[in-house]
Structures are given as structure tokens and as C-alpha cells.
Amino acid sequence: MSGGELQTGKSAGRKSALRAAIALAVFIGILIAVYLARPNDFLLYIKAFHVIAVMSWMAGLLYMPRLFIYHSDAEPGSAQSETFKMMEQRLLRIIMNPAMMITWVLGLYLAWDVYDFRGGWLHAKIGLVVLLTIVHVVFSRAVRGFAADGPRRTPRYWRMMNELPTVLMIGIVILVIVKPF
Template structure:
């Protein structure tokens, strides 16, 4: 019989791969901060964008999982599979990507802009709101894990729009800098 992705061995391997990837990311960042190349700003900006893309991918995928999980009978094999997928997405991608996005974003806001500019304050407000969405999804993962979801698939379809709207506003603030 073949190994299933919901078995513990694939989960351990996924955590190990995630740990190695995050360790390499942190080592690269530490090396950049230690050696301070002339293009440090560009490296930090690139790493920030990579982390934000990973965070957004997870934030856009998680409510889709919730939509399908809502239709699965509690305790069913399908429900248990969704629980595993949600847990891994949250712990292996979403949380680390959010922390790295915040850390590098604050570094850039301080070193490049000195936390000055109305556009930056608006962008930070939208990122705080995006973090609130992240926290809502984290609580939902725990509720689904206990088979205590009380929200409908329609609710999760609407919640799927929140990260998209906030992403649009954040990108406009970062690129256009309207005020």
C-alpha cells in the first residue's frame, strides 16, 4: 500500500523541507546583513517580495480549503485530509511567510523611509488589517480541527475576497505612493 500524504511520515518530511528552506532564507539574510553588499536594499526588497508572495498565496488558498472543508462531514476521511492540509499550510507556509514579510517590511520602512509618508502609514494600516485576516484564518483552522466550524461556504467565499482587496490596496500604496 502506498504512503498517503495524511500519514505522519510525509508530514515530518514537509516540516523538514520547510525548516531547511527557512534556514537557508535566514542564512542568506544573515549573510547579506553581515557583509552589507552595495545592493543590500535590492536584496532585502527582493526577499520581502518573495515572502509577501508566499504569504499571499497561502492567504488566497486557505479560504478555498475552508469552502471545501465546510462541505465535508465532520470526522470523515475527507474532513481529516482538509484538517491536515490547513494545518500544514498555516504552520509551514503562512505563519513563516507572514513573519518574514513583517520583519523585512519593517526593516525597509525604517531604513529607507524612516517611517515617513502618508502612503507608508496607509500601507502599514492595510498590512495590519491583512494580519487580522491571517489571524481569523488561524482561528478557523483551530475551529475546523475541533470540528467546530460554524461558518457557511458562502461566508468563506466572501472571506476569500478580503486578502485580495487588501493586497490591491497595499500594492497601490507601495507602487503609486498616492499621498
């Protein structure tokens, strides 16, 4: 924080959103440059960027319910509650949403180009990723609910919800690595 600038203001949020848009444009530019400069390695870069996007998405999915646990204990309208609102909104908009979209786009490209959408393990994996996306939607709705100071779930509920992304991730990783069927 330079010059007393608060990290919870609308100006800081716009700057963060602009940085996220620039990062996405840079990412697309890198993909195009890799495709043009190293077409034989393009698939390897797609896999690498897919893994990076998955890691970013999972980091958000694992961190968001922790924020909800603490936010549930904060008094609505308090400075602490307002800080949690900003943290949740930025995590969702700047990290989780772009990471989820990149994960889906690159993952579907890999499913089509590498596996021709064949294999029971691949269908099961996509099914688990759909469930992970539903968890993401539930978290997105919770962010909107907290932002409106609406009814809150208990910290116990969010502790249980914190386990869902982990369980789904374990299933997805096993399917990708082992390819059991």
C-alpha cells in the same frame, strides 16, 4: 508518494515542518551571505525577499478560504474532512506563518531603513498590512475550529472572506506603487 507513504500522517507532517525549518535557516544564511559578500546590494536583496515573502503569504491567504469552502461541505470525521484538516494545517504552519513573519520583519526593516517610517502612504500601507494580519489570525482560528470539528461557517461566508485579502492586497499595492500621499 513512494512506498505507499501517506501524505496525511504525523510523520509526513513532521518531515514537512523540518523542511520548513531548514528552508528558514537557509534563507537566513543567504541573507547573511549576501550582507557579507555584497553589502552594496543588500537592500535590493531585502526588497526581493520581501516581495517573495509577500507573494507566498498572499498565495496562502487566497487559497485557505477555498479550502474552507470545500471543507464546510465535507462531513465531520470523514476521510475528506481529515484530508482538508491536514492541508489547512500545513498551509498555515509551513507556508503562511513563516511567510507572514518574513514579510513583517523585512517590511519593517525597509520602512525603517529606506523611508525612516515617514510618509502617509507608508502609515496607510502598514495599517492595511495590520488588517491583512487580522485576516490571517481569523483564518488561523478557523483552522483550529475545523481541526476540532467545531461549529462551521457556511461556504457562502468563506466565499465572502475570500475577497478580503484581495481587496487589501489591491490597496497595499496601490499605496506602494503610487504613493498618493
